[in-house]
Amino acid sequence: MDPKLRRQLGRIVSWVLTFLLMMIICVPGLWVVLTAFRPNAEVLAKPAVWVPQVLSLNNFAKIFGFAQEVAIPVPAYFANSMIIALTSTAIALLIGMSGGYAFARYRFRFKDGLFLGLMLSRTVPGIALSLPLFMIWSRLGLIDTKPGLIIVYVAMNVPFTIWLIDGFFRQIPIELSEAAMVDGCTRWQAFWRIEFPLARSGIASAGIFAFLTSWNEYALASQLTRSTYSKTLPVGLMDFTSQFTIDWAGMSAMAVIIIIPALALTFIVQKHLIAGLTFGGVKG
Amino acid sequence: MAEIVLNKLVKNYGRTRAVHGIDLSIAHQEFVVLVGPSGCGKSTTLRMIAGLEEISDGTVSIGGAVVNELPPRKRNISMVFQNYALYPHMNVRENLGFGLKIAGQPAADIAQRVDEAAEILGLTELLERTPAELSGGQRQRVAMGRAIVRKPAAFLFDEPLSNLDAKLRGQMRAEIKKLHQSVRTTVVYVTHDQIEAMTLADRIVVMRAGRIEQVGTPMEVYNHPTSAFVATFIGSPPMNMLPGTISGGAVRLADGSALPVPERAADNAREGQEVLLGIRPDDISPVGHGLSQDGPGAELTLTVAIAEPLGMESLIFTRIAGQEVQAKLYGPRMVLPGEELVFRLALDRAHLFDAASGASLEAR
Amino acid sequence: MARYSPKRLFRNRMNLVPFLLLLPAFMVLALVVVFPLGFSLYTSFTPYRLIRPNTLHVWIGLRNYTDLMGNGDFWAAFGRTVLFLTIALNVEFLAGLGIALLISRITWGQRTLRTIMMFPMMFSPILVGYQFKFVFNDNIGILNNALQALHLSDGAIAWLVDRNLAMFSIIFAEVWMSTSVFAILLLAGLLSMPRDPVEAARVDGCNPWQVFRHITLPYIMPFAYIAMTIRSLDVARAYDIVHVMTGGGPAGRTELLWTLIARTGYNNAKMGMANAMAYISILLSIAFTYFFFRKLIAARKFMRGAD
Numbered sequence: 001m002d003p004k005l006r007r008q009l010g011r012i013v014s015w016v017l018t019f020l021l022m023m024i025i026c027v028p029g030l031w032v033v034l035t036a037f038r039p040n041a042e043v044l045a046k047p048a049v050w051v052p053q054v055l056s057l058n059n060f061a062k063i064f065g066f067a068q069e070v071a072i073p074v075p076a077y078f079a080n081s082m083i084i085a086l087t088s089t090a091i092a093l094l095i096g097m098s099g100g101y102a103f104a105r106y107r108f109r110f111k112d113g114l115f116l117g118l119m120l121s122r123t124v125p126g127i128a129l130s131l132p133l134f135m136i137w138s139r140l141g142l143i144d145t146k147p148g149l150i151i152v153y154v155a156m157n158v159p160f161t162i163w164l165i166d167g168f169f170r171q172i173p174i175e176l177s178e179a180a181m182v183d184g185c186t187r188w189q190a191f192w193r194i195e196f197p198l199a200r201s202g203i204a205s206a207g208i209f210a211f212l213t214s215w216n217e218y219a220l221a222s223q224l225t226r227s228t229y230s231k232t233l234p235v236g237l238m239d240f241t242s243q244f245t246i247d248w249a250g251m252s253a254m255a256v257i258i259i260i261p262a263l264a265l266t267f268i269v270q271k272h273l274i275a276g277l278t279f280g281g282v283k284g
Numbered sequence: 285m286a287e288i289v290l291n292k293l294v295k296n297y298g299r300t301r302a303v304h305g306i307d308l309s310i311a312h313q314e315f316v317v318l319v320g321p322s323g324c325g326k327s328t329t330l331r332m333i334a335g336l337e338e339i340s341d342g343t344v345s346i347g348g349a350v351v352n353e354l355p356p357r358k359r360n361i362s363m364v365f366q367n368y369a370l371y372p373h374m375n376v377r378e379n380l381g382f383g384l385k386i387a388g389q390p391a392a393d394i395a396q397r398v399d400e401a402a403e404i405l406g407l408t409e410l411l412e413r414t415p416a417e418l419s420g421g422q423r424q425r426v427a428m429g430r431a432i433v434r435k436p437a438a439f440l441f442d443e444p445l446s447n448l449d450a451k452l453r454g455q456m457r458a459e460i461k462k463l464h465q466s467v468r469t470t471v472v473y474v475t476h477d478q479i480e481a482m483t484l485a486d487r488i489v490v491m492r493a494g495r496i497e498q499v500g501t502p503m504e505v506y507n508h509p510t511s512a513f514v515a516t517f518i519g520s521p522p523m524n525m526l527p528g529t530i531s532g533g534a535v536r537l538a539d540g541s542a543l544p545v546p547e548r549a550a551d552n553a554r555e556g557q558e559v560l561l562g563i564r565p566d567d568i569s570p571v572g573h574g575l576s577q578d579g580p581g582a583e584l585t586l587t588v589a590i591a592e593p594l595g596m597e598s599l600i601f602t603r604i605a606g607q608e609v610q611a612k613l614y615g616p617r618m619v620l621p622g623e624e625l626v627f628r629l630a631l632d633r634a635h636l637f638d639a640a641s642g643a644s645l646e647a648r
Numbered sequence: 649m650a651r652y653s654p655k656r657l658f659r660n661r662m663n664l665v666p667f668l669l670l671l672p673a674f675m676v677l678a679l680v681v682v683f684p685l686g687f688s689l690y691t692s693f694t695p696y697r698l699i700r701p702n703t704l705h706v707w708i709g710l711r712n713y714t715d716l717m718g719n720g721d722f723w724a725a726f727g728r729t730v731l732f733l734t735i736a737l738n739v740e741f742l743a744g745l746g747i748a749l750l751i752s753r754i755t756w757g758q759r760t761l762r763t764i765m766m767f768p769m770m771f772s773p774i775l776v777g778y779q780f781k782f783v784f785n786d787n788i789g790i791l792n793n794a795l796q797a798l799h800l801s802d803g804a805i806a807w808l809v810d811r812n813l814a815m816f817s818i819i820f821a822e823v824w825m826s827t828s829v830f831a832i833l834l835l836a837g838l839l840s841m842p843r844d845p846v847e848a849a850r851v852d853g854c855n856p857w858q859v860f861r862h863i864t865l866p867y868i869m870p871f872a873y874i875a876m877t878i879r880s881l882d883v884a885r886a887y888d889i890v891h892v893m894t895g896g897g898p899a900g901r902t903e904l905l906w907t908l909i910a911r912t913g914y915n916n917a918k919m920g921m922a923n924a925m926a927y928i929s930i931l932l933s934i935a936f937t938y939f940f941f942r943k944l945i946a947a948r949k950f951m952r953g954a955d
Contacts, residue, residue: 017750018761024824025764028779029771031790035782048793095672102669114670119877119941121681123933125884127906128926129681131913132688155680158673160881175369178336182440183383183430184357193386197373216772218888219906223914234774238892248782255775266770270763 029259035252036060043248059253074254076228077236084146084232085214088153092161092210095154097203100165101191105174122159126219134223144226152220157210164209168202169195208269212262233258286360286437286470287312288333292342295328295494302328304494305342310487315464315471319481320491321517327442329491330474334440335359347437357386362431363440367447368423370415376402376426377411383434401433404466405459421452428463438470445480457483478518482506490514512642515562515635521599524568524609526561527639530554535561535636537605543582543629549636549645558639565599567630568611575614579632586611586627591619602627685930688923696920703920712924721900722908722925729905729929732815733883733936736822740879741872743823744830748868751831752838762835769828773885777892780821784808784893808894811901818902821889830875837871838864870947876940884933905929 035043037055063074102108103115133152134143142148172195180190196203218234225231237258240251288310295303303325310316318326331337333344335356343350351359362383370379380401381394389397402408405425415423424444431439441460445453461484464471475481481488482502490497490505490513498510509515509523516522526543528535530553534542543561545553553559566575571583590601591613598613611627613619636645692712696704716722751761768776783790784807795801807813841864849863887906890896896907903911909929913922 102666106666132684179369184386
């Protein structure tokens with residue numbers, strides 16, 4: 001075959017494949033988003049209604065309690081999710097910065113072993129961990145409390161946060177903090193004036209990643225929370241399913257609420273996240 | 285006054301010893317260069333002076349006070365790093381003023397001293413740029429500016445020119461020399477480049493494997509090396525070393541030929557001693573094309589293996605008693621491989637070393 | 649000059665700093681992971697039931713574990729879990745590699761594509777589960793609706809009810825969620841790859857396939873191992889997906905280890921037995937992670953050699 005034609009064909013094939021790929025990634029999500037704006041009747045209609053006849057914010061109004069049915073306290077869940085995710089992220093970042101700095105800047109005994117242990121602690125399946133945590137937390141009175149879930153999420157996020165932040169600190173030449181110390185800084189000052197500002201964007205993306213993990217977590221939250229006092233959005237989503245019926249439209253509206261922060265953050269973080277994962281892993 | 289005294293300074297990394305008890309006194313305002321091959325402990329020594337490396341044993345004192353336990357910031361020193369270590373998130377002005385700001389100086393003073401330093405180093409136009417926008421030479425100058433702006437008791441330089449290309453290196457060498465003449469501060473300068481050491485130093489400290497091999501002015505080190513190591517390390521191309529045995533008042537080489545024992549080593553050479561006869565390429569030249577034409581010498585007929593014309597001189601590779609040696613021919617004359625020439629060895633300038641210990645046999 | 653004696657205390661303190669920095673991390677992990685796991689190891693040797701607290705103090709040794717050895721449902725779930733992981737991880741790797749190669753070729757809009765690719769990674773697994781429960785719903789799901797509208801199928805296909813189709817649906821959801829981890833890291837690897845070795849291989853007479861097989865693939869394998877390590881850290885997130893989509897049903901046809909643990913522990917209140925199962929699932933996870941982590945370390949060393 002003519003090489004020019006073959007190249008042309010190759011380009012068309014790769015565009016078609018890319019289009020298909022993007023369809024598979026986007027269509028399910030977009031369909032859920034569309035459903036969020038449609039009445040349940042239309043969603044359940046047979047034969048299927050492909051082009052929406054009615055688009056409204058009714059589902060959102062309903063779940064936020066502006067309509068007569070206030071079955072599911074979504075605003076409370078939203079607030080719980082925010083408080084729990086933000087607090088646990090902040091604490092995980094502090095602990096992660098301290099630990100990441102230790103791995104990046106010091107040589108010490110058992111370093112590799114400790115690092116491996118850290119990673120292995122993250123591998124324990126949430127559901128397996130939830131059994132003893134449920135028993136211990138109920139004795140400590142931490143069941144159905146925000147602090148109870150916050151502590152758990154801090155522990156869940158610390159290993160990965162340390163991994164990422166370690167990678168970002170390693171990219172900063174050690175001479176910079178040495179120069180700062182010769183210039184009159186204490187080690188503490190050198191950290192806050194030189195290393196922290198330089199790693200800031202990386203630390204921020206580690207924070208966003210931690211936030212998303214907490215925001216999205218279900219297995220542990222479903223066992224450790226009970227009521228509006230501490231239930232998070234993913235747990236609340238299951239309120240829409242009863243034994244035999246599912247409120248598809250309401251659930252979709254709630255799904256949109258859960259997705260939006262995740263999408264926004266993904267967009268902000270993407271560049272640093274890729275850099276962090278690759279540096280942390282390969283150059284380590 | 286800021287003399288720096290190292291007393292039996294030791295550095296251990298786990299079980300390996302990187303620096304083996306160094307003694308060195310550096311006078312106030314002196315420019316001392318630590319030179320040696322990589323891994324000789326010169327950078328470690330400098331970093332112990334700076335306080336960036338823990339001292340395993342012995343002491344460092346600056347200005348008469350032991351500083352072992354003092355963090356870098358309390359040692360009143362400044363340092364120029366190999367990779368400059370400019371703070372990438374600050375512009376040149378902020379980089380220069382950082383140390384003063386940390387010290388809590390008033391903003392007006394900082395601005396004035398930064399401007400002064402920028403003036404000295406020709407950085408005035410660049411003050412608002414970030415390090416990423418600077419060329420290698422400009423970064424080098426900013427790093428030096430950051431060092432002088434704080435008016436410290438001593439400057440430490442850790443291979444500051446090794447990232448520059450050859451031409452810029454020569455230029456910056458001259459600037460460092462000029463800077464030292466204008467600010468007159470004690471300087472400790474680490475390099476692996478013997479040319480930098482020769483051109484910059486008041487005194488050179490040649491190090492090898494964690495020990496000091498020789499301390500002296502550039503000319504002392506060049507003309508009177510105390511060991512075969514120093515002799516081959518200082519000077520380019522390196523000094524030729526001909527192995528031989530002392531026999532009947534002469535150095536007998538591998539092929540049985542003999543050369544007279546250099547006069548300066550005559551008293552110390554024992555009969556039957558294994559020796560190295562050291563002679564610089566400049567002192568082996570074709571008759572009529574060398575530097576010194578009189579004084580004691582030996583003439584040998586040698587075959588040219590390779591000749592590298594450098595313009596007004598040529599470097600010639602040949603062999604004496606099976607040992608490859610380099611020789612110099614002065615003057616614009618073309619030499620061809622295979623050519624046989626009569627070379628004159630200026631033996632009054634030759635050295636003799638003990639083959640086993642490497643120590644010079646020169647009488648002192 | 650007075651003889652100077654080094655202060656030993658100071659030196660020891662210097663060595664303590666990294667441990668002090670790591671202390672908060674290990675304290676939290678001790679409280680949330682190590683101590684509870686110790687407790688659950690203990691309960692796995694008791695017949696503990698939530699409704700009868702006294703049973704916590706009855707020591708029955710390895711009976712829970714020996715019971716599990718003969719428990720057909722457990723082994724079915726175990727086998728299904730290993731199968732699920734093997735299929736999912738392999739498909740994710742291959743699809744991720746394909747996507748990375750595809751996108752690395754595209755010059756226009758590459759960054760946008762990469763961003764879109766990252767979205768599924770950020771979805772809550774519970775949402776992914778819900779989304780695909782909706783897509784695969786036999787009655788109102790978009791898939792069946794589309795198939796019927798295109799006349800590719802007459803009746804409703806019971807995606808989440810049929811044994812094989814339900815497993816397929818779950819794996820599809822899992823792959824949808826996690827392929828991007830591979831795709832993104834492999835793409836980063838491809839984009840960071842130096843041109844010289846590829847050109848050298850071409851000059852040496854390699855055809856495109858040989859270049860890929862002998863130059864490109866070995867270069868990007870460390871990136872694949874990072875992805876594998878990251879993935880093995882959270883494979884159990886699949887619990888959320890399965891929990892929403894089928895709940896392990898119908899009739900245990902999609903029961904994985906994790907859903908079985910939840911059912912045994914919470915619905916049947918047999919905590920001791922559930923903990924015994926949990927321990928086996930933990931060992932499985934650790935084995936996966938350890939395996940990939942070793943590979944990653946080895947690959948890293950290999951990479952450093954080339955620097």
